[in-house]
């Protein structure tokens with residue numbers, strides 16, 4: 001503990017003792033008797049009732065990750081990234097988690113910065129093994145490597161399964177991108193061999209035709225996921241529709257308004273569609289030229305007024321706008337423009353927004369995050385590292401080791417004693 005911390009703790013303790021003393025004695029104003037106050041009187045203590053005048057609330061206005069079971073017919077959607085290509089502390093780039101009452105969980109996009117949000121949800125990584133990528137912009141799959149490798153270190157035993165679109169040429173497709181991601185992490189993967197259980201390093205990639213219209217690409221356990229083409233930047237972008245138990249979730253990833261979305265997402269329970277920041281704010285806040293702001297803000301992406309048109313057409317129970325920096329000075333402009341073309345129920349997405357969807361209700365809350373989060377324990381037995389798989393060091397690097405054998409031998413002895421193991425100290 002630092003000196004400053006020690007002093008602060010001592011001051012706090014002194015204050016508590018002094019306050020308890022005065023509070024516990026007759027203050028002459030409220031008629032409180034000695035012994036009443038911060039501490040239970042003997043009568044209260046005997047009846048087991050707390051002296052606090054407040055009561056625990058039965059309703060929660062917030063979501064504490066890991067503390068609520070889903071009902072059998074319930075869908076929970078959590079925003080793990082709602083921002084723009086530059087991840088920032090307040091908003092990661094695109095990522096949405098869908099959890100279903102049957103126990104299944106799906107990630108839609110995994111943009112830059114989103115793996116941090118995912119980790120905050122206290123879900124064992126074995127349940128985060130299915131990712132659907134809408135297109136190969138870094139703000140939609142930039143954190144895949146992080147989930148892939150971080151998941152292994154975080155106790156995932158299952159392979160990671162990824163679905164993503166083809167491109168107009170093979171090198172523009174998901175398979176090519178992920179083969180090269182694996183190559184990019186050659187040193188990383190090699191370094192784990194023989195040191196941890198690496199079964200979760202397996203990557204299973206399903207590439208599907210980006211031109212497929214309403215084609216089912218996943219059907220397990222009563223969950224159907226379909227793809228429709230999206231129009232965004234280049235050929236090879238798609239949107240997704242998930243249907244389960246009479247509930248329909250639609251996710252645009254990125255797209256210009258298009259006929260496939262209009263036709264196949266009609267009547268969604270929750271429809272999440274990109275909604276870029278207004279061109280005027282792109283010019284003012286991001287210092288873009290008017291030409292670039294108009295092109296990116298209304299042609300490459302969907303502007304707020306276009307978003308409103310899209311939602312008026314498909315009439316979801318809840319429309320969710322995302323893909324803009326949602327701040328005090330931008331959100332009013334986005335909402336004002338959406339309201340020129342749409343008057344249905346609307347949420348302006350922000351990271352950690354939580355949607356509980358049933359046939360009768362859609363509840364929107366914010367999650368409360370514990371920043372001291374650790375990965376959850378493995379849900380399958382882990383294998384001890386197989387030292388024979390280690391690549392090892394060259395003689396040159398080994399020659400530089402300073403072993404501190406006395407210290408390290410003691411660490412091994414202590415751990416072996418504490419956990420009843422018999423692991424020899426490496427020579």
Ligand SMILES: [Zn+2]
Pocket residue numbers: 135137140232233254
């Ligand atoms: Zn994009």
Ligand SMILES: [Zn+2]
Pocket residue numbers: 085094137139140254323
């Ligand atoms: Zn994007």
